[in-house]
Amino acid sequence: MTTELPGGCPSVTFVDSQGTRTSNAMIPVSTPQLPLFPTTVCRLPVPVDARQAMIDSGSTQALHVRPAYNVPLPRWGVPTRPRPASIAVIGDTGCETTANAALNQNCLKDWHFHGLSVNAATTSSPDLVVHVGDYVYREEPQLASDKSLGCNVMSERGGWGCLVKDFFEPAEALLAKAPFLFARGNHEACQPPVVGRGVEWWRYLATQIFGNDECFSISSNHPAEAEPVVIDAGTLHFILFDSSAIPDADDFVLNQAVATQYIKWFNQVNALANRHPMQEYFLITHKPLWMVKAASSTAVTWTGPTLAKAVEQTTAKALAPNIRLVLSGHEHLYQMLDFNSTRPPQLTVGSSGTKLETAPDDTKVEGKVVDGEPVTQSISHDIHGYAVLRADPGNPWRLTFHNSAGRAQSPSCTLSTGTTKEFSCP
Template identity: 45%
Template sequence: MTTDTALVCPSVRYTLGPARAVFPMHRVSTPTPSQFPTTVCELGVPLGAFDAVLVQSTVQAAVVHPANRQLPLPHWTGTTRPRTIGVIGDTGCRVTTAGPNQDCADHQTGWPFPRIANSAAMRHPDLVIHVGDYLYRDDPGQATDTAANPGCTTPADRFSWACVVADFFRPAESLLAVAPVALTRGNHEDCRTPPATGGAGAAWFRYLADDLRADGSCDQYTDPVEIRAGALHLLSVDSSFADPADSGSLAQQAIYTQQFEAVNRAAGQHPGTDHFLFTHKPLWMVRSAGPPPRWVTPVLDRAVAGTTLGRPANNIRTVLSGHVHLYQMIDFNTTRPPQVTVGFSGGDPLDQGPNDADVIGKPVGTPTQPVNHSVTQGRVFGYAILNRNNGTWDLTSHDPTGTVRGQTCTLSVSTAQKQFTCH
């Protein structure tokens, strides 16, 4: 993105095979002041390209990020996969008229997302997955860092370019500079009209969506997206508007059944390839052990159960989500993939979550299946890392300093009994 009023897109130089050449970026949208005073440009880069850099002579903006103009590209090939994946979610700084608010200028005890992004970047991930909720400044005028964010200072600026910079691009800059990022939409980026929670959909489609838009339109439901990370495929489901009141409503079941039918078809086209499903709202996260157990999100669970298979495809190995502000991994030791919730990367208030001993054995989902393992960490900010290890994946939770908290959990190789073994 550039604030250049000449509407000129920069060019990118990269190497592919023995050749190094310059390729002009394609203009997606032009400035529409005052909310979006930006030119948005994009460029598709083929797998195998490396050493991509913005060409200095074509950059019109006075300030360039990253300063070295180097652009992160995949390190994997068509037959390999990422070795280290960072997972973050629910990252924005919560600022509302009613409060209580986070101190967006205090990155130690107020809003730690900039520290978390820096910490995750130091682990040199090959890929970052963001599971949604980027824009939390419902009343930017109440923020403590308005001096650092001109243009993001009044309620009218709520979902402007300046607030997208303040809540995501600036604090995540170090992480965005080291690895490609896969994004899914959160409920704060849905199409509801302010002052309702959410409503940042137009900003989402202009700056962050897989299919960027220039017309300011916003759709509540979008088709699933498949992202091929070499021999690992990512499947993104837009659950931003699933049960918007979190009331347990099943009214949207038919809509999401179609979504998960598409996911299963996509996974079925590559039977020997592992898939990770990522979506903002969890399918089976346990919020309270009960009795009876309270879990989210029933409409998504029922939609999966209503597919032709009646479950996720066998090669969907795990589900990555956010929405609930904590870290949790639960598995069922069945064909149902483990649910990993990573909703604790900056947004406040944090959730406590249940006692794990009380969760194990509790029935969850449709049809109900007892929880086999439960690892929950509440009231602490952080992020997750998936490390490739001997043909499978190790999952760890990290606090803002990068310290591993709790157990390391290793994903089983079996697709018939999907579970994490933790130690």
């Protein structure tokens, strides 16, 4: 949590399954650094048996807790619900403002993330929210149509004010509904001398949040802090794979030198998945491994050859067999791509807020070869929205795409449970 007031961290009261209450003081991680970061950042691990968590409003100067003092906790980990039953997937959520004002989004009229957040929270009622990366798009915040104190001058290019405007405020309904799993996108790079841009990721959202100025000491290539990380959600496991450092110039062409650097990380991904070979894993990487950007009657343009080559050159020559799905963003549209093979389907959700790209013609995608395998099914949407994965205990995952108003778009798809991994979308 954060508070815009200096001083100590608040306490949190936990209530366990037996009704026992315990209170623990949060641990300070960083202190205010004006003008970009007027915040004290605090953290506290949540006990596994906690069923309720409440921030103690009177214990410190934390007077601006939003949206409420009750912290949403996991609703799984019991025999009747061994894993999340409903997962909302969002990505690329911010409002785009660049140096070319004529191409900017109108953040008051054409940016749908706030409404999307409210509708996803109320109509989809997720147990968990996965954000696949890219939170702040206000690279020229002084050009935004919804200027606000703290995010309105070019020199900021990030910082607390822009993170609040681009993410915390519009995502408030979802943040109050369910725990979040945050992935790092290519917009979350710590790049001095652009003081604000990217620092907010390491300061507020990273799996390992850093203290004051620590991100400036991170390697610009691939920091050790960004090694693959596994997040356990009961019997479902997520592996966060940091692909943010791959140059955008290599999105559509193979860069073998870069691919070679990533072989080590994908071997680690497979090792993590082999911890529980009979349980399901979802791989989260902001840049897709296999995703079709454009299609003609004769060929497709697909993004991911550098990452895909790194997977091909791992010890296993593929992803571990219990990695059932790849979740990504980066490209500003929605797409589900599968191959009816041992390769997991690629789900791309980059359509939750920022300016959209034109989706390819799915009829021209299907049957085309991507990374050595023909696409058996492609479902793409170039409308703002989010994905929902639902599965009752013992049942397979069902995937639907919802528009920003919360309405499900056909078709609804079911993930197979056999050796081949594909979605059935009647």
